[in-house]
Amino acid sequence: MEVMETIVIQSAEVEGKDKAAFVADTEKTKAEFVWTLQATWHLVHTRLDMDQDFEQPVCKKKKLWEMVAEKVNSKLSESGSAAVVAVKAYECDLKWRNMLATYRKNSERAKRLGAASVHWEFFKAMHQVLGRTREELEAQRRSRLSGTRVGRAMASKRFTPILPTPAVTSTTSTCTARPPQDVLQLYLELQERKLNMWAQQKALEERKIEAINNLAQAISSLAQKNSLHTARDSP
Numbered sequence: 001m002e003v004m005e006t007i008v009i010q011s012a013e014v015e016g017k018d019k020a021a022f023v024a025d026t027e028k029t030k031a032e033f034v035w036t037l038q039a040t041w042h043l044v045h046t047r048l049d050m051d052q053d054f055e056q057p058v059c060k061k062k063k064l065w066e067m068v069a070e071k072v073n074s075k076l077s078e079s080g081s082a083a084v085v086a087v088k089a090y091e092c093d094l095k096w097r098n099m100l101a102t103y104r105k106n107s108e109r110a111k112r113l114g115a116a117s118v119h120w121e122f123f124k125a126m127h128q129v130l131g132r133t134r135e136e137l138e139a140q141r142r143s144r145l146s147g148t149r150v151g152r153a154m155a156s157k158r159f160t161p162i163l164p165t166p167a168v169t170s171t172t173s174t175c176t177a178r179p180p181q182d183v184l185q186l187y188l189e190l191q192e193r194k195l196n197m198w199a200q201q202k203a204l205e206e207r208k209i210e211a212i213n214n215l216a217q218a219i220s221s222l223a224q225k226n227s228l229h230t231a232r233d234s235p
Helices: 002-030 037-049 061-078 089-113 123-130 134-145 149-155 180-233
Strands: none
Touching (some): 037 061, 037 123, 061 089, 089 123
């Protein structure tokens, strides 16, 4: 009887340890990077320094965001405030998209009420790089398009963007047609929004896959441990 009770107690202890290890592994897969003020500033400075790389007509955004994440982690480590969980590329990408949305809102506020009305701490640093004039953006966009199929079509005046047919209204007021450059800019902005939405959705899917893989590894490890204990306990 004493031998049987000892085996039961040891088996319960092993099972409890396995469950604790499984819970710890599962919680680890759910761990996310915490954006402190210092980490956010590192992201802003790093992303703005690489703005020209991101604006290239042909570039791999995933690789660039991996470089951003690596630099942010390195700067946090150098300052002695490295996080328990290192920031990942998709987390930097999503954080920057949220900051861009906040920047655009504050930019519109600055246009209406003046720069003094904006109190967001990151606005000034971002506006110095992103707040370029419309002419500069147009010149940069044309430079990126030069040599491409769209750019050659524009140069030969054979480029006609496909736009939705405007609804017929009963108003008697006359509307002036948009200049060609405005139509092209609207078309390019719509395409850019589609690409941004696709990239954000892809990042979320990659995050889900990574979490599932981590959970599967934890379950597999637990199953192996249980099989080993069963083999040892079997006569």
